[in-house]
Amino acid sequence: MAGKKYIATDSPITINEEHQGHVFMFADTNNIKRIVNHLSDQFVFIGFVTIILTIITVFILSRLITKPLVKMKEATEQLSKGRHKVELHTDRRDELGELAASITKLSDDLERLKKERNEFLASISHELRTPLTYLKGYADIISRGDISDNERNEYIEIIREETEQLAILIKNLLELAKMDQNKFTINKEDIEFGKLIHTITERIRPVFEEKNITFSVRCPSHIIAHVDPERIQQVLLNILDNAKKHTPQGKRISLEVSQNKREIITIISDEGKGIPEEDLPFIFERLYRVEKSRSRLSGGTGLGLTIAKEIVEFHGGTIEVRSKLGEGTSFIIKLLVGDCNE
Numbered sequence: 001m002a003g004k005k006y007i008a009t010d011s012p013i014t015i016n017e018e019h020q021g022h023v024f025m026f027a028d029t030n031n032i033k034r035i036v037n038h039l040s041d042q043f044v045f046i047g048f049v050t051i052i053l054t055i056i057t058v059f060i061l062s063r064l065i066t067k068p069l070v071k072m073k074e075a076t077e078q079l080s081k082g083r084h085k086v087e088l089h090t091d092r093r094d095e096l097g098e099l100a101a102s103i104t105k106l107s108d109d110l111e112r113l114k115k116e117r118n119e120f121l122a123s124i125s126h127e128l129r130t131p132l133t134y135l136k137g138y139a140d141i142i143s144r145g146d147i148s149d150n151e152r153n154e155y156i157e158i159i160r161e162e163t164e165q166l167a168i169l170i171k172n173l174l175e176l177a178k179m180d181q182n183k184f185t186i187n188k189e190d191i192e193f194g195k196l197i198h199t200i201t202e203r204i205r206p207v208f209e210e211k212n213i214t215f216s217v218r219c220p221s222h223i224i225a226h227v228d229p230e231r232i233q234q235v236l237l238n239i240l241d242n243a244k245k246h247t248p249q250g251k252r253i254s255l256e257v258s259q260n261k262r263e264i265i266t267i268i269s270d271e272g273k274g275i276p277e278e279d280l281p282f283i284f285e286r287l288y289r290v291e292k293s294r295s296r297l298s299g300g301t302g303l304g305l306t307i308a309k310e311i312v313e314f315h316g317g318t319i320e321v322r323s324k325l326g327e328g329t330s331f332i333i334k335l336l337v338g339d340c341n342e
């Protein structure tokens, strides 16, 4: 069309199937050219505006989304390299803000775990070093040879006790390690809870009698529990052993079992010296002992309650403590009834 001045049309005229002539029409192309030129200008303008808008959108998106994402990626890389303190401060309240907050929390948690691990390792080293010092000291004295037979026997007995204590500590630590790695297995079965309580109380009764402690047990018959009997026995013996250790002669310890629709509740109470309020929140923690000195006679490993709590929680139950200094302590263990915890 370019360069042509007109557009022409040719319409043949046919009347009664006879060709009568043609009508030719001519139109000036200037009008069309003007319209086409106008449209082209508009296309160029719209194309330009689209490119500018795209650039602006990409810029905004990269500032709003990509940049924070890159920052978070760098932060998680730092975390995986072991640098556990990363901080992603943001005021955003959208999903990206939440993700940044989660990463910062993860970093705080990792930092705390690292600290706890170091403290735990330090406590374990201390726990192992103390008996080893005893062992070496007494072995040295015995090997010097300038002691009486009585003394030698006494020192050998101390060495034996310390070795036993060490073996228990290591066994307990291994058990906790298994629990941490979820390799700990519990074999639940339906048992008559009363029978289990009977076995436990008969096992521990002589120890209480020896210390002249009154031991009363109340447990309704026909309670069926779905638990690992060995493990629950371990828990109850542990708590009863604590009660015995901390209750003076002539006092009372009681074990009471009751049941409601959902739970079997076992309460072990003693009239012992109690636990100071400031220690109560920590007594289920690893290696925590109220009396920090590790005396040979009263000294446990400080792992008994930690293991008891883990076992009860593995069963889907809970364990709580209530204590009043000078009046006594109660441990309350709640286990789910029957099969409903499966």
Ligand SMILES: Nc1ncnc2c1ncn2[C@@H]1O[C@H](COP(=O)(O)OP(=O)(O)OP(=O)(O)O)[C@@H](O)[C@H]1O
Residues within 6 Å of the ligand: 238, 242, 243, 246, 270, 272, 273, 274, 275, 283, 288, 289, 290, 291, 299, 300, 301, 302, 303, 304, 305, 306, 329
């Ligand atoms: N019935 C109780 N009365 C007073 N204090 C208690 C009682 N039970 C536990 N405690 C305190 O809680 C601490 C933690 O108990 P836990 O059973 O975990 O450790 P342990 O008895 O010292 O050692 P382990 O049980 O490993 O031999 C004890 O050291 C003790 O101070």
Ligand SMILES: [Mg+2]
Residues within 6 Å of the ligand: 238, 241, 242, 300, 304, 305
């Ligand atoms: Mg104990």
